[in-house]
Amino acid sequence: MVRASLKKSRYVFALVLTILIFSLGVLIGTALTNSRVSFTQDLTEQQRLEYDSLQLQYLYLTEFLADENCPAVMNTLDQNLKNLDTIRVKLENYLEKDDETKLRAVKREYILSELRYWFLSRSAKKICGENDVVSVLYFYSSEGCEQCANQGAVLTSLKETFKSNLLIFSIDSLFEEEPMVSVLKDSFGITETPTLVVNDELIKGFTKKEELKEKICSKYKDPIDACK
Amino acid sequence: MPDLSFYIIWSAYFVSLYFVIFWILVLLEKGYKDSVLKPLKSFPKVSVIIPAYNEGEKVAGTIESALRLNYPKEKLEIIAVNHGSSDNTLEVMNRYREGVKVVTYGRKGQERKGGAVNFGLKIATGEFVACLDADSSIEPDALHKMLPYFEDKELGAVLPKIIPSEPKNFIQKIQYCEYVVVFFFKKMMGAVDCLYTAPGPFSLYRRSVIEKVGGFDAENLTEDMELAVRLQKNHYKIIQTTDVEANTITPHTFKDYFNQRNRWYKGALFNIFKHRDLILNRKYGDFGMLQMPFIPGAAILSVLVFTIITINKLLVPAFKKLQAYYYGGINFGLFFEWLRNFSILDLNFDMLFWFWLLIVIQLVLIVWAHKVTKKKLFKERKSSPIAFLFIYSITIFIVWWYVIFDLLKMKTQRW
Numbered sequence: 001m002v003r004a005s006l007k008k009s010r011y012v013f014a015l016v017l018t019i020l021i022f023s024l025g026v027l028i029g030t031a032l033t034n035s036r037v038s039f040t041q042d043l044t045e046q047q048r049l050e051y052d053s054l055q056l057q058y059l060y061l062t063e064f065l066a067d068e069n070c071p072a073v074m075n076t077l078d079q080n081l082k083n084l085d086t087i088r089v090k091l092e093n094y095l096e097k098d099d100e101t102k103l104r105a106v107k108r109e110y111i112l113s114e115l116r117y118w119f120l121s122r123s124a125k126k127i128c129g130e131n132d133v134v135s136v137l138y139f140y141s142s143e144g145c146e147q148c149a150n151q152g153a154v155l156t157s158l159k160e161t162f163k164s165n166l167l168i169f170s171i172d173s174l175f176e177e178e179p180m181v182s183v184l185k186d187s188f189g190i191t192e193t194p195t196l197v198v199n200d201e202l203i204k205g206f207t208k209k210e211e212l213k214e215k216i217c218s219k220y221k222d223p224i225d226a227c228k
Numbered sequence: 229m230p231d232l233s234f235y236i237i238w239s240a241y242f243v244s245l246y247f248v249i250f251w252i253l254v255l256l257e258k259g260y261k262d263s264v265l266k267p268l269k270s271f272p273k274v275s276v277i278i279p280a281y282n283e284g285e286k287v288a289g290t291i292e293s294a295l296r297l298n299y300p301k302e303k304l305e306i307i308a309v310n311h312g313s314s315d316n317t318l319e320v321m322n323r324y325r326e327g328v329k330v331v332t333y334g335r336k337g338q339e340r341k342g343g344a345v346n347f348g349l350k351i352a353t354g355e356f357v358a359c360l361d362a363d364s365s366i367e368p369d370a371l372h373k374m375l376p377y378f379e380d381k382e383l384g385a386v387l388p389k390i391i392p393s394e395p396k397n398f399i400q401k402i403q404y405c406e407y408v409v410v411f412f413f414k415k416m417m418g419a420v421d422c423l424y425t426a427p428g429p430f431s432l433y434r435r436s437v438i439e440k441v442g443g444f445d446a447e448n449l450t451e452d453m454e455l456a457v458r459l460q461k462n463h464y465k466i467i468q469t470t471d472v473e474a475n476t477i478t479p480h481t482f483k484d485y486f487n488q489r490n491r492w493y494k495g496a497l498f499n500i501f502k503h504r505d506l507i508l509n510r511k512y513g514d515f516g517m518l519q520m521p522f523i524p525g526a527a528i529l530s531v532l533v534f535t536i537i538t539i540n541k542l543l544v545p546a547f548k549k550l551q552a553y554y555y556g557g558i559n560f561g562l563f564f565e566w567l568r569n570f571s572i573l574d575l576n577f578d579m580l581f582w583f584w585l586l587i588v589i590q591l592v593l594i595v596w597a598h599k600v601t602k603k604k605l606f607k608e609r610k611s612s613p614i615a616f617l618f619i620y621s622i623t624i625f626i627v628w629w630y631v632i633f634d635l636l637k638m639k640t641q642r643w
Contacts, residue, residue, distance in 0.1 A: 007420075007514075010257075014250040021245060025581050032577050039573055086569045097576060149548050153556025160559060209555060 029098070036094045037102040043087045044109045050080045051116060058120055061127055070128035077121055078164040084113055088170060092142060108178050111171060115180055118169045132165055134219045137197035139173040139190050147206035151194035154209045158216065161226050166216060233536040240533040241582050247522065248589050251416045258419035260412075260600050262470050265376035274371055275305040275354030275435070279344035280362035281335075284316040286477065291324050293365035298372065301327070305354050309333050311344035317362075341428070342444035342451030349435070349443060357435045359452075361428035364476040365393065373472045374432045384437045384464030385426045385456070386472075387414070389601060393475035394610075399485055401612035402620055403478040405594065408611065411468075412597035418468035422519040425453040426466060429474040437464055450495025457503050460515050470600065482623075489627040490634060493527070497631070500524050527628055534625035590617055 057073050060066065091107050121135055138155060140148040155168050173193050175181050184190070188197055196203045196212070199219050207215070217227035276294045280287045287308070294306045306328045308321045312335035321330045333347040345359055356375065360366060366388065374386045389411040395404040417423050426433070431452065438444075441458045448454045459466060479485040500507070500523050509516040594613045598605045605613055 010250065010253055014246055014253055017249045017253075018242060018246040021249075021585070022242060025585070028577065028581055032573070036573050039571065086565075090569075090571070090574065093574060149552050150555040153552035155556075156562060157556040157559060160561065209557070 033094075033098050033100050033103070037100065037106060040087060040091055040094070040103070040106045041109075043090075044106055044113070047080070047084055047087065047113055050076075050083070051113060054080060054117075054120065058124055061124070065127075067128055070124070073124055074128065074133060075164055077117065077124065078167060081114075081117055081167060081169070084110065084117070085168075085170065088114075095142065104177065107172070107175065111175055111178050111181065114169050114171065115184075121167055131221045132224055133167060134162075134165065134199055134216050135167045135169065136216070137184075137188070138168055138170045139185070139188075139193055139195045139197075140170060141174045141193040142172050143174060145193045148194050151196075151206055154207070154212060157209060158213060161213070162216065162224075163226075165220070165224050165226065233540055236529075236532050236536060240529045241586075243525070243529060244586065245589075248593075250518070251413060254416045254419050258416075260415050260470060262373075263377075265379070268372060268375055271300050271303045272356060272375065273303050273305065273354040274299065274356045274358065274375070274432075275307060275348075275352035276358045276360055277307045277309060277345055277348035277352060278360050278362055279309045279311055279341050279348065280313065280317050280321070281311040281341070281344070282313045282315045282317060283362035284313070284320050287317055287362045288320050288323070290360060290362050290365055291321065291328055294360055295324070295327050296368045297366065297370065298368040304371075305329065305352065307331065307348045307351055309344045309348045311335065311341070338447045340447060340449070340451065342448050342454075343446035345451070346443045346446055349438065352435065355435060356432055357438065358430050358432045359428055360430050360474075361476065364390075364429035364474055366430040366474045367472065370430060370472050370474070371432075374469065377467050377469075378434060380465065382463070382465050383467065384434060384459040384462075385466045386432045387418075387423070387426055387466065387468045388430050388472035388474040389414075389468070389470060390427055390429050390474050390476055391601070391603070392478040392610075395478065397480055398612065398615065399482060400478050400480050401610060402615050402623075403485070405611040405613050405616035406620060407478075408601050408603055409594055409597045409616070411601060412593065414468045415470060415600070417519065418466065420514045421460070421465060422515050423466040423468060424456055424460065424515070424519055424523070425450070426456040426459070427452050429476045430472075448495065449491050449498060453492075453495060454499045454502070457499055457506070460512065461503060461506060463512075485623070486627055486630060489624070490630050493627055493631050494634065496523055497527065497635075527631075530621075530625060531628045531632065534622075534628075587617060 054073070054076050057069070057076065061069055061073060087110055091103065091110060095103055095107065118135070118137065121133070125133060125135075136155065138151070140152065152170075155170075159166055159168055171181060171184065173181065173185055173190055173195075188195075188202060192204055194206055196207060198212075198215055201215075201219075203212075203215065213227075217223065220227065276297070278287065278290055278294060280290075283290075291306065291308060297304060308324070308328050308330045310318045310321055310330065310332045312333065318330070318332060321328065324330070329351065331347070331351060333344050336343060341361075349357060356378065358366075370388060374388070377383055377386045390407055391411075392400060392404045392407050395401045414423060437459070438455070441455070441462050441464075444451045445454045456466060479488050500520060503520070506512050506516045507520040509520075512520070591613075594616065595605065598611065598613075603611060605611055
């Protein structure tokens, strides 16, 4: 007595339906990635405009030696950096979900902006004096870095304390598509993450909040309120 | 870069989607209505075996339900097997001596319920035998509805649908919903001869068939499943009815619930292993190709997926968050910042899509199953569909881990 209750067509049909629904999911995923790309591209484009404006402000500074405008320029710089960081957080979040080439292109754009601001801040500091602004170049890696999230939290918290007296530039040290990243890594001698460059001093490995705060405070020529 | 856990989760999605679609196709093709059969012309003799071990509180109700069966008294033999109880089970049984054969079977070695039922089978004289667990009851018209199926000579067993009786607390209400949904799946499985268990509450067998396949496995953890697999192995049919209802008392504490499931799932694994020659064996049709590999496969996949999700999506992120709070301090301003910059695109849609897809499919199945069984979803306050949706699967995951833990310890268990 052999029962042949095995209808192949049902297995195949179920498979076809499953693949169809699955493809629908993949399609939604692709559509989503595209909207994420255009969303971040829009943000970056706005950012570009902000940068152009700031650069003009800087040119104005140098041309007319109008250092009474320094605080305004530094404030704009600070504000722009803050917006840029929002884009970074979003990008990292999206890239975690799907590692899309278009998204990585936006990230490259972001890194370039970050570096442009860094250069601008260095030049501006020369004109406006280095007294009350400390810059931190923060090298992190988006993958395989246990302490980076903690270092990020420390920096965010210190940023809250120092406000516009502290400028933080975050660079993903794994982003080798952008040659500038390698150039910076080589010139600063970055071998591990997290690594911080406080003004020009290199601090390797995770740095605790109190320790880093002291370090930053020591860089101000005149002690600022946050350090007292 | 996607890692192993990524592939495991996606294949789990794919596989579960595939199985749900497969069963829905079966249902759409075969329907869920019972076949219309000719009423009984003659009344064959039926033996009802009630095995009981320390069921003094519940066995009376079970015996009374058997006595209420609407069937000629001279054709109905009720055998109550007291399986070496240490409580007043025997005393309660003896109260019904008039209509019931009461026998005592001592506990032997590793024997479990199967041993007691086998003992009852030896005494039984009926052409058909039903086993009725001592915590269950059966509707009076059951035999009239079930016996006509045995016109089919290849039929080994007919199953009633099992519904928990009077669920009182939350745990029982989840199980109520579960039993309704499980019935629904069993109906679909039955349509393509994939039933792998003939549960204790009033599964009706042809006695010659049980004898031919060698009776119950006396030491088995889930002897009712093992026998059903053996019936499939010998190409006997098993039918799941919609119209016959048996009731059973479900565990009312989490501890009892987990212990019961632990026994069931462990028994299932043991029995699949025992009959592993059926796995992916075309000779056994859908049962061999689909059902046999499905049970261990679902176990492995669900354990893996739940473990990965618990660790990767809950524990690790929670730990990282806490660590960041520890080093950076808690900053409420940051939260508002996040809220202000929030975009709908930040949500993890890929995961959400699949999560909601599975939830919606399950919801459809739950509603459909309640409709087919004519049970109320909310009105009677017996079923807890929402809790079933969100909590049940978590308990199953815990049970599977519990089973793995036990297997590692190779703990033996008694009922």
